[in-house]
């Protein structure tokens with residue numbers, strides 16, 4: 001079905017080396033906490049949609065072990081190439097099968113549908129115009145009694161303090177660049193309804209803390225991830241006339257000074273929801 005809105009939109013952050021560095025940072029910060037929420041069992045068969053650089057996909061594969069099976073699906077060929085390079089350099093190329101494909105039309109063979117124990121997607125739904133179509137593909141891929149687990153952003157839940165000068169204008173432009181591309185910057189709050197509407201049962205939700213404060217070991221990496229995400233979306237913001245160059249520059253400068261402030265704090269968390277595919 002196509003009613004004029006593209007089903008699969010452009011990915012706002014792209015796949016430049018700087019963006020790939022930012023995505024790696026994000027993985028370093030979040031992977032252990034997200035893994036706990038997945039509650040994986042040895043031997044499980046897992047599908048990871050929008051697998052990016054594959055660091056989390058490989059962690060999933062290490063967790064389910066050699067009796068499990070993990071397939072990562074990624075649309076961008078640069079991300080897939082880099083995911084394979086990273087897996088090679090860690091001597092883990094046999095752990096995960098990376099497949100190029102669209103989460104809206106999963107590249108699964110006839111006999112694979114309905115056989116996965118877990119379908120997972122992290123920070124993917126915020127990049128597609130119709131997240132319900134991705135959930136439908138996830139549900140179809142999982143066996144009865146298996147699980148669908150999604151993590152995603154809600155860009156309203158983002159509070160740096162002391163507030164950096166120029167931050168609000170920059171953040172609003174960033175958030176609006178998502179809806180200009182047809183995707184939902186607030187999809188995190190919709191995760192439970194998306195799972196419920198997708199026919200899943202026994203739904204639970206939680207949050208994974210994604211903030212920190214000055215003096216914490218990982219705070220600089222968290223601040224760098226934030227600045228990197230905003231810098232990566234600069235072209236979308238400027239070309240969409242959501243912000244002018246000077247406001248962009250002063251917003252980023254404000255964040256750089258904030259990052260060095262002795263009481264800088266960021267309050268933020270990623271939304272997570274899980275549901276069971278009914279028998």
Ligand SMILES: C[S@@+](CC[C@H](N)C(=O)[O-])C[C@H]1O[C@@H](n2cnc3c(N)ncnc32)[C@H](O)[C@@H]1O
Pocket residue numbers: 008009011023027049050051052053054056073074075076079101102103104121122123124127128
């Ligand atoms: C923010 S990254 C997250 C990557 C990974 N899940 C992680 O948490 O590290 C989103 C990824 O989804 C991919 N992507 C976006 N739309 C997609 C689609 N329709 N099908 C498959 N992958 C998609 C992007 O290319 C990008 O690599």
